[in-house]
Amino acid sequence: MIPVRRIILVLIGALILASGCLDTTPADDYQDWNLTLAGDEEMVLTHPEIRALPAAEGYGYSVSTVGIKHGPNRYRGVPLADLVLAAGGAGEDDLVYVSAEDGYLWVFGMDQVRGEGFFTFDENLKEVAPPPLRVILAYEQDGSPLPFNEGGPLRLVIITESPDVITEGSSWVKWVDRVEVQRR
Amino acid sequence: MNRPAALAVLLLLAVSAGCTDTGPERTTLMVIPAGSLLYPLEDIEAAFESQHPDIDVRIEGHGSIQAIRQVTDLRREVDVVAVADASLIPDMMYRPMPEGDGNYTDWYIAFAENEVVIAYTGKSIGADEITQDNWYRILSRPDVRVGFSNPMLDACGYRALMVTALAEEYCEEPGLFEAIIGGSFDPPLQVDRTDGVAEITLPELMRPAGDKVAIRDGSIYLLSLLDAGGIDYAFEYRSVAEDHGLLWIDLPPEINLGFAEHADDYQKVHVTLGFRRFQSIGSERIGLPIVYAMTIPADAPHPDEARMFVDFVLECFQDGWPKSGTATVADKQIFR
CATH class of the missing domain: 3.40.190.10 (Periplasmic binding protein-like II)
Known part of the structure; x- marks a missing residue:
């Protein structure tokens, strides 16, 4: 029987090859930052390994619980759905725990991992119907490595094609160091 | 003032x-x-x-x-x-x-x-009939939409749950919590009453099914929903309702979390959040003034x-x- 870890590594390799766009942009400050993926087994990805995965790009614009808007910025990162897949995948009722070095945790349903089930707002913070959204772990903001104060090296960001779509910032976990699939 | x-x-x-x-x-x-x-x-x-x-x-x-x-x-x-x-x-x-x-x-x-009130507007369903005596019956109606902020994010959110659980006993209306809030979740949110303490345990994802209950990250989003007619009533702090020119119903001191002399009553309701959002604080909240x-x-x-x-x-x-x-x-x- 093929070990699960080998399957996962092959899957990641396939994703990298499929992307056809190896990003070798250095982010020297974050070389020691690792991301733990926990599913059926646990594995650790280095920052360069994460940057080598197929990337998604879009605009991210968040708002805090008291209405402070942040953005819009252009973000680039690895889709959370790909990381969940690399962790062994998840069933529809499973949950994904995204947690950070500072002790913050937010929980996502699988529909949210796919970019569904979020509330979106216009510039006046009036609710609008959500356009297509993607959830990524961003490592790049406006073409530069994501600054630490902005949640770098890895921050969960909800992106869209349009710069004027605002999403709730509570799920924008800063300093992400662990993604864990919780079986239900 | x-x-x-x-x-x-x-x-x-x-x-x-x-x-x-x-x-x-x-x-x-x-x-x-x-x-x-x-x-x-x-x-x-x-x-x-x-x-x-x-x-x-x-x-x-x-x-x-x-x-x-x-x-x-x-x-x-x-x-x-x-x-x-x-x-x-x-x-x-x-x-x-x-x-x-x-x-x-x-x-x-x-x-x-501060204290928790039921905020609403003139457009809210039941606005012309709601009073301090019948508010819980109005909010229980299936066609009346109720909002509160996410208990994971906002103290007013778990306080809304506490107030509703306290109201169930104070108003002597078994099933009130489920009618206003709990029944909108799958599985339903329930109040477990043991040794005089009402315990509400929340799921990891606070996502109600249907339109009866709306949960948003914070108070300002509920106010926006109220204004747009997306909900009819919101659990809010009295100061917020007042500051934003809303109509509101004052709740009895025994349940509104606003009176120190009722602290013993308030302590009889506990909310356990669905997960520990911060390592620096636990996930149980106890009713307090x-x-x-x-x-x-x-x-x-x-x-x-x-x-x-x-x-x-x-x-x-x-x-x-x-x-x-x-x-x-x-x-x-x-x-x-």
Whole structure:
């Protein structure tokens, strides 16, 4: 029987090859930052390994619980759905725990991992119907490595094609160091 | 204190200060308050700065727990923290700083109270018939949409659940919690009553099915939904309803979390959150009177100016808030 870890590594390799766009942009400050993926087994990805995965790009614009808007910025990162897949995948009722070095945790349903089930707002913070959204772990903001104060090296960001779509910032976990699939 | 009176007091304070010094260097005072304090602090900030032109007050609102985390977990330089739940300060800040220079703080001062009300507008279904006597029956109707903020993010959110659980017993209406809130979840949210304590355990994802219940990250989004007709009623702090010109129903003191003399009643309801969002605080919330409190972190960069600001805020709130006041906070008592 093929070990699960080998399957996962092959899957990641396939994703990298499929992307056809190896990003070798250095982010020297974050070389020691690792991301733990926990599913059926646990594995650790280095920052360069994460940057080598197929990337998604879009605009991210968040708002805090008291209405402070942040953005819009252009973000680039690895889709959370790909990381969940690399962790062994998840069933529809499973949950994904995204947690950070500072002790913050937010929980996502699988529909949210796919970019569904979020509330979106216009510039006046009036609710609008959500356009297509993607959830990524961003490592790049406006073409530069994501600054630490902005949640770098890895921050969960909800992106869209349009710069004027605002999403709730509570799920924008800063300093992400662990993604864990919780079986239900 | 009502708004015109508050403005008059603030103006008087500013004028009596004889503010004349306009030196080029201004001290930036970082103040992190709970969201429900942002509205009154707008005027207070302006009045304080006119009295102290050498001080630039920067106000950055957060949920109460996040406000404290700016000091503790995130180690930002903060001069004043003001929260909507006084108990959070001893829970989260009476702890040693990692640098070994004592605790984050060893004191807090209670300066205001609040209570939970049912806010609505003239367009809300049932607006022409809702009263203090029948509010829970109106909110129980399947066609009436109810909103509250996410208990994971906002103290007013878990307080909404507490109030509804307390109402079920106080109004002697078995099934009331399920009719207003619990039945909108799959599986339904339930109140487990054991040995006189009502326990509500929340799921990890607070996502109601259907349109009966709406949950949003914070109060301002509920107000927006109320305005747009997306919900009919929202559980809000009385001060918020008042500040935003909404209609509201006052709830009985036995259940509205606003009266210290009913603290024993309030403590009979517990909410366990679906997950531990922060490592720095547990996931159980116990019913308590809503008391606002301030402190100055031990490593505040400008402790003298912070003390002046705290004194100024205390003076502004001394006549009570919301305007008609509720129970009396021990007058400017410093808790250690």
